[in-house]
Amino acid sequence: MGHTSFNGIIPEVYEKYEKLRGLILNGNQFQGEVPSSLFNCQSLTVLDLANNQLNGTFPHWLGDLPELQIFVLKSNKFHGPIETPSTNKIAFPGMRVLDLSHNEFEGLVPQKYLQNFNVMKNMVMNSTIPIYLDIGGKNFSVTTVVKGMENNFLLVITFLLTCSMSSVFKIKGRE
Incomplete structure (x- = not known):
């Protein structure tokens, strides 16, 4: 449902969507x-959820979603510090692509997040044949910002790993 001119707030999701695997509202x-x-x-x-006008603070509770691999919040109006989930679980255990660029977060990325990106840290290519992220027969595309440049991946290859935080943080009193 990306690029469809929807507006307003994102509706609440109920239990019947517990098996939802992909949500693209970019x-x-x-x-x-x-x-x-x-x-x-x-x-x-x-x-x-990129390229909307979403605001509020970092939705740290998404770090407890066990299957989340691609999380894109770029180009919104998020603000405040990036806090960690209150649980003792590893946050974002399967993260492959994280793009928080072009928001107004403050402070530093919690070390707990960076230490827990195990997929990013322990990636080993077992094949020379490209394997694409397939979710229920659908391949997803994603656009990320790396060093200020947008990169559009029409298919997300399983060894794509990126963490983009360009133009994200303001340290108190400075940008």
Whole structure:
């Protein structure tokens, strides 16, 4: 549902969507905060909310989603510090692509997040044949920002690993 001119707030998600694997709302006019009911989507693998007008603080509770591999919040109006989930679990255990670029977060990325990106740290290519992220017979594309340049991946190859935080943080009193 990306680039479809939707606007307003993202509707709440209920238990019947617990098997939802991909949600792409990139390039719309959504406002407000990320609905906490997305936590009901325990199978969510791809969440792309880029290029909207979403605001609020970093939705740290998404770090407890066990299947989340691609999480894109770029070019919104998020602000404040990036906090870690309150649970003792490893946050974002399967993260492959994280793009928080072009927001207004403050402070530093918690070390706990960077230490827990195990897929990014321990990637080993077992094949020379490209394997693409396939979620229920669908391949997903994603656009990320790396060093200020947008990169569009029409297919997400399983060894794609990126963490983009360009133009993200303001340290108190400075940008």
